[in-house]
Amino acid sequence: MKYLLILNKFELSVNKLKTKIKDSLKDSKFSEDNGLILETSEDIKKILYFEEIEKILPLYQDWKAFDFKTFKETFTDLKIKTHLVKTNFISSIPISSKEIIKKVNSALNSKFSENPEKVIYIEFIKKEKPYYRVFITPFNYWEKFKMEKKKLNFEIVMENPENIEEIKDFLRLCYIFEVPLNILTEKNIDPLINKAKQEAKGIPYEKFTLNINKKLDGIKIGFSINSEKDDKDFKEFYSKNKDKKISLIFGNDKFGLSQELRDKLDYSFRLTQETKKPLRASHALSYILGLIN
Secondary structure, three states: OEEEEEEOOOOOOHHHHHHHHHHHOOOOEEEEOOOEEEEOOOOHHHHOOOOOEEEEEEEEEEEEEOOHHHHHHOOOOOOOOEEEEEEEEOOOOOOOHHHHHHHHHHHOOOEEOOOOOEEEEEEEEEOOOEEEEEEEEEHHHHOOOOOOOOOOOEEEEEEOOOOHHHHHHHHHHHHHOOOOEEEEOOOOOHHHHHHHHHHOOOOOHHHOOEEEOOOOOOEEEEEOOOOOEEHHHHHHHHHHHOOOOEEEEEOEOOOEOOHHHHOOOOEEEEOOOOOOOOOOHHHHHHHHHHHHO
16 A cells, blocks of 8 residues: 655654654555655554654555546545545646535535545646546544644733734634634734734634724633732632633733723733743743643
8 A cells, every 4th residue: 555644844854754664664665756655565553643744645546647537537436424625736737626626526425524534635746737646544644633622711812912923922822722812902003913914824814713902701811920819729710610701811021911901800810930020921821721721
């Protein structure tokens, strides 16, 4: 069986990875074909969680000249309950991803799903004419660490951010933990927000809730090095109020919260045992998310 190994984008030695794989899969053979190809008859699960490997994709059909009729026939005999189609155009060819996905969906007696039984991954390349190859992989090979995320009941509020780094850090954390971000400000900081969005790459903002000056709902909680209650008190408070609406409110790194907003807080908590040097806002948010999870 042949597999395409998609590697993680960090510093690594492909030769050392091949040696590691051969230690686990004795009959391993490798080749390069627009990516690292592994051929083995052994159980691929032995290397599924190697840190260097992002995805393992079993080859279903090797390179074949593309035309719509034979392409559609590739999928007509597949027996899959649910599927998700992904495409990758190695070369620029005059075919759209939407068109391809539509053809595959119409050929399959299977339901589309975001959490499917199988992922169908199709690559296209231009040689003398367009060619394609198909990989069909179990979803747990595609999303090795897919798990059910906790549904969190709060929103993150950021008051008067003053630089791109602050906003970028909050965007990234709120996206990862799937919580909405509400930015409170009387200034026009659209240029800062837009630049932060550009730098916080990989966030699909159409699926991300970012509000500007939204009215605060529920219990208003702030964080200060001068608060009487500490992080243990916060954990106890949150465990008793996790079903209520909560706003976790953070000031900017330079001045913290405004006096006006501090006076509106329902509760304030001190984070860590440090009493002199405060955490940066994004560090405080990371700490809080760690306490909750």
